[in-house]
């Protein structure tokens with residue numbers, strides 16, 4: 001008799017986005033003429049940068065020619081892409097990495113979900129609250145939690161409150177934690193972390209022999225020169241941290257799929273006999289068993305993003321979304337709302353006015369403004385009282401949505 005992995009039975013349903021879709025569909029059925037605008041989506045809407053498209057075409061032609069055809073590539077990704085990543089993303093910030101410390105993948109979702117596999121199930125996981133749910137659910141599936149309570153918090157997982165009071169950067173945990181997921185710029189709050197705060201976390205991880213799993217999927221949106229783009233800008237982080245990056249939000253690759261994990265050779269975790277083991281070696285072993293690489297054309301497209309034209313096109317893309325963010329932040333603030341984020345991030349974390357819950361405000365905006373947002377409570381207990389808006393819409397829809405929201409608050 002085949003038995004299921006009962007950890008999967010602990011998972012709450014995909015409540016948040018399913019419930020949003022259900023409420024939106026019902027509203028649209030009752031009001032077929034209403035033009036509903038979504039500022040809830042976490043997906044990009046602008047097309048791929050032209051340099052990436054040219055790269056895809058060029059590589060597709062190579063695949064059509066016997067002389068240049070490529071079969072399986074390296075498990076870790078092509079060297080030409082890893083070299084460009086190091087040259088443009090890390091070297092200018094004083095971070096020196098070897099190409100075999102970069103693992104090209106098809107997505108930061110896959111990487112952040114799967115990296116926990118190389119750690120024992122007895123590790124205590126700490127996450128930010130509110131949180132990108134992938135970190136939690138993947139650890140629940142692996143057996144690092146008990147069941148969820150009514151607020152959706154799983155027993156056995158340490159939730160670190162991110163609030164207005166702490167600037168959405170939590171205090172260091174007082175209890176034992178072993179695997180710490182940090183995400184900055186943050187989804188959903190749009191908050192960033194300073195060099196000094198990141199240094200405190202690195203110091204904490206060094207003292208407690210914990211590992212920081214640092215998700216920097218939104219790094220390209222950082223505008224403030226003082227903010228770190230990579231955890232490896234902090235001294236000593238290369239012994240206790242792993243970083244996840246993505247081309248999804250940086251270069252419109254959500255449907256093209258390319259990302260990478262940075263796993264320094266110095267970062268180690270321990271076996272029960274106390275021996276230290278390289279995470280780089282373990283992750284390589286895992287990838288060579290379970291992953292056969294990202295397609296050649298996609299890796300060429302990702303490398304093309306670093307050409308002169310590519311970098312200019314990416315900068316224009318980010319500018320476009322950040323102008324949307326400005327419109328949302330300015331429009332809502334001038335109407336008296338409290339808005340966080342949006343300055344170094346495509347996400348705005350808006351405080352719900354008038355004592356409503358985040359779902360009540362969601363319904364209010366849908367019914368009165370025909371605008372869809374994401375209720376903060378769906379990202380964790382500390383998200384209650386907030387909604388998330390994104391800068392990824394078209395300019396016209398963004399402007400219209402802000403006008404409509406302002407008219408109903």
Ligand code: PLP
Pocket residue numbers: 042106107108109110112132183187215217245246247248254258259
């Ligand atoms: N990490 C965070 C914090 C995200 O918000 C997302 C996507 O929304 C991802 C990772 C996934 O990125 P990818 O498209 O590379 O899988």
